Amino acid sequence: MAILKIARMGHPVLRQTAAPVADPTGPEIRRLVRDMLETMEDAGGTGLAAPQVHVPQRVVIFFVSGRRAAAEDGVRAADVPLTVLINPEIEALTEETALGPEACLSLPGLVGQVPRWTRIRYRGLTLEGQVLEREAEGFHARVVQHECDHLDGIVYPQRMTDLSLLAFTSEIGRLTEEEAAMAAVAGDDEAGTFEDERAESHG
Numbered sequence: 001m002a003i004l005k006i007a008r009m010g011h012p013v014l015r016q017t018a019a020p021v022a023d024p025t026g027p028e029i030r031r032l033v034r035d036m037l038e039t040m041e042d043a044g045g046t047g048l049a050a051p052q053v054h055v056p057q058r059v060v061i062f063f064v065s066g067r068r069a070a071a072e073d074g075v076r077a078a079d080v081p082l083t084v085l086i087n088p089e090i091e092a093l094t095e096e097t098a099l100g101p102e103a104c105l106s107l108p109g110l111v112g113q114v115p116r117w118t119r120i121r122y123r124g125l126t127l128e129g130q131v132l133e134r135e136a137e138g139f140h141a142r143v144v145q146h147e148c149d150h151l152d153g154i155v156y157p158q159r160m161t162d163l164s165l166l167a168f169t170s171e172i173g174r175l176t177e178e179e180a181a182m183a184a185v186a187g188d189d190e191a192g193t194f195e196d197e198r199a200e201s202h203g
């Protein structure tokens with residue numbers, strides 16, 4: 001196992017379209033996923049995509065705790081178990097989008113309000129080569145959309161419709177009352193981050 005170096009925004013690997021994995025059950029993918037899990041845990045992230053560790057292949061991992069999802073969405077939620085998705089695909093189940101806070105290990109220290117579909121279906125392959133398909137909403141759906149965007153060379157500011165809502169987490173305390181209320185509505189916790197959040201050390 002190894003903790004891998006995380007690419008930061010501007011690195012070409014984060015701008016390219018990642019290649020499909022030919023054999024999800026291969027030993028090199030198993031090794032990659034092991035290292036990604038260790039890297040995500042070390043960084044305190046909720047999710048991680050292979051391009052973020054300089055591997056341009058279509059692999060993402062994430063874990064959404066029910067407590068975290070409840071804090072973001074304001075409704076009770078079960079844990080989404082630690083998930084490995086290979087060659088994932090997303091289908092929107094609604095045209096409705098919602099703004100919510102996102103952070104990214106590739107943009108350390110920043111948080112932005114990003115519009116995402118509120119309900120999706122996603123499918124991909126597991127490390128055993130089996131099809132995994134789920135429906136997701138709210139924070140769970142947001143995490144999956146964020147991670148899968150990395151596979152298409154997209155980081156979250158490219159999805160933002162109002163760049164005035166991109167901020168350093170260290171400045172969040174300076175929000176006006178009105179902005180703080182908006183952030184609270186978005187289901188924000190202190191910094192509103194997810195990949196960056198160390199308070200909840202996701203596995």
Ligand code: NI
Binds near residue numbers: 106146147150195
């Ligand atoms: Ni990210």
